[in-house]
Amino acid sequence: MRDLVEEIWSTISRNKLRTILTGLSVAWGIFILIVLLGSGNGLIHAFQSASGTMATNVLEVRGGWTTLAYRGYSSGRSIKLNETDAQAVRERFPDKVMRSQAQLLQSDVTMSTMKDYVSQRLYGVYPEYVELGRFVLSQGRFLNATDMKERRKVVVMNESVAEQLFGSANEAIGRDVKVSSLVFKVVGLYQDAGNSSDRPSYIPFTTSNVLFGKGRDVDMIAVSVKNLETADKSLGFEKELRSMMANRKDYSQDDTGGVWIWNRLAQDQEMGQVMGLLNIALWFIGICTLLSGIVGVSNIMLITVKERTREFGIYKALGARPMAILRMILLESITITLVFGYVGLVAGIAATEYMNVLADQTKMEIYGQTIQMFKDPTVDVMIAVQATLTLVIAGLLAGFFPARKAVSVRPIEALKAD
Numbered sequence: 001m002r003d004l005v006e007e008i009w010s011t012i013s014r015n016k017l018r019t020i021l022t023g024l025s026v027a028w029g030i031f032i033l034i035v036l037l038g039s040g041n042g043l044i045h046a047f048q049s050a051s052g053t054m055a056t057n058v059l060e061v062r063g064g065w066t067t068l069a070y071r072g073y074s075s076g077r078s079i080k081l082n083e084t085d086a087q088a089v090r091e092r093f094p095d096k097v098m099r100s101q102a103q104l105l106q107s108d109v110t111m112s113t114m115k116d117y118v119s120q121r122l123y124g125v126y127p128e129y130v131e132l133g134r135f136v137l138s139q140g141r142f143l144n145a146t147d148m149k150e151r152r153k154v155v156v157m158n159e160s161v162a163e164q165l166f167g168s169a170n171e172a173i174g175r176d177v178k179v180s181s182l183v184f185k186v187v188g189l190y191q192d193a194g195n196s197s198d199r200p201s202y203i204p205f206t207t208s209n210v211l212f213g214k215g216r217d218v219d220m221i222a223v224s225v226k227n228l229e230t231a232d233k234s235l236g237f238e239k240e241l242r243s244m245m246a247n248r249k250d251y252s253q254d255d256t257g258g259v260w261i262w263n264r265l266a267q268d269q270e271m272g273q274v275m276g277l278l279n280i281a282l283w284f285i286g287i288c289t290l291l292s293g294i295v296g297v298s299n300i301m302l303i304t305v306k307e308r309t310r311e312f313g314i315y316k317a318l319g320a321r322p323m324a325i326l327r328m329i330l331l332e333s334i335t336i337t338l339v340f341g342y343v344g345l346v347a348g349i350a351a352t353e354y355m356n357v358l359a360d361q362t363k364m365e366i367y368g369q370t371i372q373m374f375k376d377p378t379v380d381v382m383i384a385v386q387a388t389l390t391l392v393i394a395g396l397l398a399g400f401f402p403a404r405k406a407v408s409v410r411p412i413e414a415l416k417a418d
Helices: 002-014 016-051 083-092 127-132 145-150 159-166 205-211 231-249 264-307 309-317 322-362 381-408 411-416
Strands: 058-063 097-112 117-125 135-140 154-158 176-179 182-192 201-204 220-225 259-263 363-366 369-372
Touching: 016 264, 016 322, 016 381, 058 231, 058 264, 083 097, 083 220, 083 231, 097 127, 097 159, 097 205, 117 127, 117 159, 117 205, 127 145, 127 220, 135 154, 145 205, 154 159, 154 176, 159 182, 201 205, 220 231, 231 259, 231 264, 259 264, 264 309, 264 322, 264 381, 309 322, 322 381
Parallel strands: 117 201, 154 182
Antiparallel strands: 058 220, 058 259, 097 117, 097 176, 097 220, 135 182, 154 201, 176 182, 363 369
16 A cells, blocks of 8 residues: 555656646636535525515515506596405405505504603504515514504514614503604514614504594505415416506506505515525536546546656556556556645635625615625535535546556557557
């Protein structure tokens, strides 16, 4: 074994520059693959973090303004939604809609205690609003059916708002807070599911409707859908929903301004497809880079075999078995790929860790929401190890064919080689 190691080392060290250049192509291939995969993961993780735990099977519908004249109505007409629209959506699409709930919004509401005050948004919602996943309930409870039925003056607020109003979020549950001129009881606290800087509070829909009187009008309808597995299906449902609203509100079906729809499901499906294609592209580029390293190893082994043909002939003339020569050449190939593959592996992991340190610098504010464009660009260690082992196996195959050629040469022919 020692003689074999010394023989391999002697061969490698005899052509240091050539070996180093070949090894660097191997290391570079592993390095680029890990960095590319890490970059792709950074983008995917950032998108997932921005989405938080928000439910993706939701379409949000808001009233808009018409852009086309229709049946005697001029353009620019305001379209208002109401509770009956939410009920009509459920009845019209029973096979596609799980739930359709109306919401009310009261902007710039002052909430105060003896300690401090804040000005924020106040949403009137149904108990099912919690299923939309916009936040994570951390203390107390959310609104329930009894709150709705009795029109209770209860509120669920953000932990940071509670800390500002009461000094400590842990002391907020069960305490009173003045909302405008009315006293509400805090029944629950929540944490943000994503990175939103908006910190609204929530009260029962029925309470908001009575206290802030908008009649039957609502600000938004959230539609939770099912059986829409592809982006095409969800966009098709969006088109049907627009057509239904146009008929109910008496404006042209070609007028996309009548209602505003945020199709969160289609957006998520399309983004998933983009991320999938990105991941495939990164793998393709990385594998092509690996192939360049494999070609380099194959070339160096071909040259090595050609240069050492006479030497192999002497070995065979002295009684060396073909398998011994084959093993020596293959181990040389494996040594080059394994050593430099490990170098590329370590360098690639170090690069992704450095990118992870810089990831916090990619945060930006967009419409009141803190978005991180790049997050956790790390690669599973097993993927990195598998890539290295794949390269080692490829290096083994790259050395096998020249090695097989070397052992097939007759000693007398080998001794005549230049």
